Amino acid sequence: MIDEFSTGSTLPATILIIDDQPKNLAVIGDYLMKCGFTILVSQTGTGGLRRARDLKPDLILLDILMPDMDGFETCRRLKADESTKNIPVIFMTALTSVEDKVKGFELGGVDYITKPIQYEEVLARVKTHLQIVNQKKKLRLQASVLRKINIHLKKEIETRKAAERELQSLNEELEYRIKSRTEELSKTAEKLRVANIKLEKANKELLKIDTIKTEFVALASHELRTPLTSILGYAQTLLASYSQMDNSMRADVLSTIVSESKRLSALIGNLLDISKIENRNFNIVIEPFDVGEVIERVINALNLPSGFPLTVHNMVPDKHRVVGNQEKTGQVIRNLLDNALRYVKNEGQITIEIKETDEFIRVGISDTGPGIRPEEQEKIFEKFYRIRDEKNRSFGSGLGLSIASNIIEAQGGRIWVESKYGKGSTFYFTLPKEISYE
């Protein structure tokens, strides 16, 4: 029974009874004490207030009609005091008017008991109100627990939210990293693809160069074997059939051996030149020089018979010079003149013309030889290409024009041929003019 009224502690519920009639106090107090309650009593409103403040009873039974301070005033004061306002007050009264009852409720009373008092009624109402108090306390406790739980939950929610934010930012970070990694990878893949293409290209280029080299070696060895066949063959013939030959025949054979040896030697020189050019080992010193002077020197070195029909028209003022390599340009002029002489033989004539344009000086070497068919005009600058003309066979190495073209291009010039088949050819080359600061 006590448990039922306990207010959370193990102590029994305390009831304060305020009544000016000692008899009433004794009767109700005894009865309630028997029921297991702790009883406090006061015969005045003032004393009741003090006891209530000091001892904090769980419930107050309050008489209305008292001499010093009536129950209504006492209740008002109880309800006005922070420390006592939550203690339920049950009025005890002989008054039966509705106004009084209403007044009691208005002042904060929770119930009333009508005198003469019925014990069971008192007990029932006390129990009810203590239960209510108890419930309220429990509720308050639960509310505070709930508040705590709520706070905890809020914290938890905050923590979780923070964790979620953390997670989200990590996720974003991760996504960003994946994205940038993917981009990086695709860039790398692209770079690799490009590098691969470059490699493939380089590889093809190398294979091409390799093929060209192999072909070059095959062609070169073929070209070298031709004069060598003559040299070896004529020497062997001379040795084996010496006695069968007369002096002039012997001299012919010997001069053939000599001229073919020279041809072989020139061919080897040309092959070395080509090889240097192809290995980009072809560094030429570039400086200003007078192309007219070089032409003159080459012509003098040819030792042409006097009266040979070779004319030079130099239309360039003395001060205008070209920029290039004097020696190599001399070699080109020598090559072109050799070709021209080979084709005109002793019947035609050769004309050299030097002209200037805005940026270049152009040299043209014309012959009245057989000319070159249009389809062959570009091919003649290729290595080992020889004119396929049965009537006008050349006995050169097939390298002269290829070398000339490489030399001229290395100096920033151009070389080409203009020709009418049957009427002769003109080989042109240009070299950059020296810039004069007049």
Place this chain on the structure above:
Amino acid sequence: MNDSVLIIEDELLIAELVKMNLRMRHITCNVATTGQEGMEMFENQNPSIVLLDVRLPDTDGWELCKKIKQNKPDSVVIFMTAATQKKDREEAEKAGADDFIEKPFDIGELVSLVNKYRKY
């Protein structure tokens, strides 16, 4: 068919060299310097042996060899070639060549080779 040798070679010095050596051994021979000239001389003179260069100004030796073999399968074709590549030899074999001699050749070897194939 007669006992003569036809030399088809565009390098005049080499053609003359071969001709000189064969004639000193009393072998009749003639020289052509192009494919066309060579074919005409082959048909007119009916030689038993043809000494043939691979590179000619108007055709290559292989084509000429095929024509000669179609024309007269009995005639002997010997290639004189400066090309040492396998391919050249294979082409010559395909064209029906009987033998080869590589440039630069030993004159004695060339003469023995010609004698080996002479029938009369």
